[in-house]
Amino acid sequence: MRLSHLCGRAWPEGALLDALKLSPSLDVLDVGAGDGRLVRELARRGHAGRVVGVDPTPGPGVQPAHAEALPFPDASFDVVLFARVLAHLPDQARALAEARRVLRPGRRVWVATHGPAHLRATWAALGQPLAPGKAHPEPALTLTCPLTLTADDAQFLLGTYGEEAEVSPHLFPVQDAAQLLIWRHSPSL
Template sequence: MLTVDFSRLPVRPGDRVLDLGCGGGRHAFEVLRRGADVVAFDQDLKELEGVAAMFAAMSKAGEIPDGATGTTVSGDALAMPFPDASFDHVIAAEVLEHIPHDTQAIAEIVRVLKPGGFLAVTVPSFLPERICWALSEEYHTAPGGHIRIYTLAELKAKLKAAGLRVGPHHHAHGLHSPYWWIKCAVGVNNNDHPLAKRYHDLLVWDIMKRPAVTRIAERLLNPLIGKSVVVYARKPA
């Protein structure tokens, strides 16, 4: 399930791409399939083990174009172990809302991004996130949870203040917001609640089958209640 629209992020064979806060690696895998060299970067060593295992499985299955590489690196987003201008593009998907010093993290992104390079950054959308916070204190107070709710204007302003040229934006995962509202209402960790389980099954079915009815529904819902907002920006050449 991708949040970034790769028709707006020009990843090409031979590019070097940083997936910052890669988590399970969903965007890193797509970058690798497109023939680029990807660095999956995260603090969570267990997540990185899973990403490395998937890189190996993709290689064994012949899913990686010739010359493309996937590597994992553990570290701190506020002090990344990369030289200046190391990457053609950077993806930061659902990570800034976890970082207390988000402006410092953005400055680090700008530092490692090459002049002319593109950034795709995603955060939870304001309205769906605000509803989650109102329904459940546990949702946003758990260790490692979300510590802020961005407005689109705030996110764009912080990117501009770091010297980036902000481009288009869009919303994603409109079908996922109701699931999280249900989870917040019945208990974030109550995975056995019948309503939460049924909606989860619907989402899995949608991801696996991608039927036309849910694709159309999501396109209609995204501008209204899309769970994530994605902003694209460029570092001036």
Template sequence: MPAGQDSEASGAAATKGGAGAADAEAAPPHAPLLAYYPTPQAHSGFVRGLFNRTAGSYDRINAAFALGSGPWYRRRALRRAGLRPGARLLDVAIGTGLVAREAAAILGDTRGMVGLDLSEGMLAEARRSLGLPLVQARAEALPFPDASFDFVSMGYALRHVVDLGQLFAGYRRVLRPGGRLLLLEIAPPESRLGQGLLKAYLGGAVPLLSRLAGSGSATLMRYYWDTIAACVPPPEILRQLEKAGLSEVRCDTDIGIMRAYSARRPPA
């Protein structure tokens, strides 16, 4: 597929192979947040619509939401997880390209990169600054052959999927033997004081400021906080990664809340 060309793939794409197959017990990242969508089945449609409405303002509100984790943090996390020049990389939930741009800086260009997102609005924003193939699909239904990539990245979107087991099994499937995975996320701090301060900032101040950024931005940031607060704890994410057949599973923590989960598909 030539750089910059988009393709759309249905949610029925194959997820065969590897541990943690799709017919196993579901492992949602959090309980349904029915204040935002009427039924659990409506979750993916809600997420797609929310990001479509806020794509044009996402980079502006991200500056307030990032908590100091700017380009330097994403680039450091990618290097620490093992991204090196020459790797073929899939960036899942590419959004506006915040992680992909740092990956391109490490790789030297975008020729070995592919971006994927559920939101066509986000893909349109990514297309403005990145010349790489873009695919519209669900993260749990990756439309790529087995063993297609050396590295898979996902930035701050783990909380928006439906099933962690299906997601991680798909990542293992598309990684080549020895390939590596990086998941960037946010988790509440352990102390009650820290949790209260983070809730006041992300659940109150940021949504208020985001009203100035555009339609739906305040809802997006409220939803962000609610998914962070409701998300399964880091040990469960690590357990699901191991259950999917990934090895060298670890979680690096920065400033108490920034989590970088990394893993590897075992060599053949």
């Protein structure tokens, strides 16, 4: 919610839906829906198709389910979304296989994750430069939202990652960016 406030729009669900330009009649499955923000954003936009969110620890309006064992028949959805969740799953290959199973022929699985520029300046100001990580294939879309973070924002973000550190107010505000990389997976992958 704080990044949404700083970006001036719903981050990442609003930015992701803007970029994907989903037809309002498509049936959408949000895997790893958490508190259901993406599901609610689709409803707020008047999405007419069926929208289902699943998560092992679901919030309101989200069904309990694991990505590796989706409780839906074959060919149930037009779009399957993994927004900032695939990297956290114990069996990514099984989760993608399940997504393809519940996907209708000719439709798409979309995977979105934070990119290397996501909050880079803030982490550097906190003395925690990000590790380079492994290389990813070229994303279909990249979304970047410039923002300015205060020392209070940085302290809050540290807490969301389960981190504690002394935040030096003189290092802030920081001009930074939230970033999301989005990949499109065809059913044949």
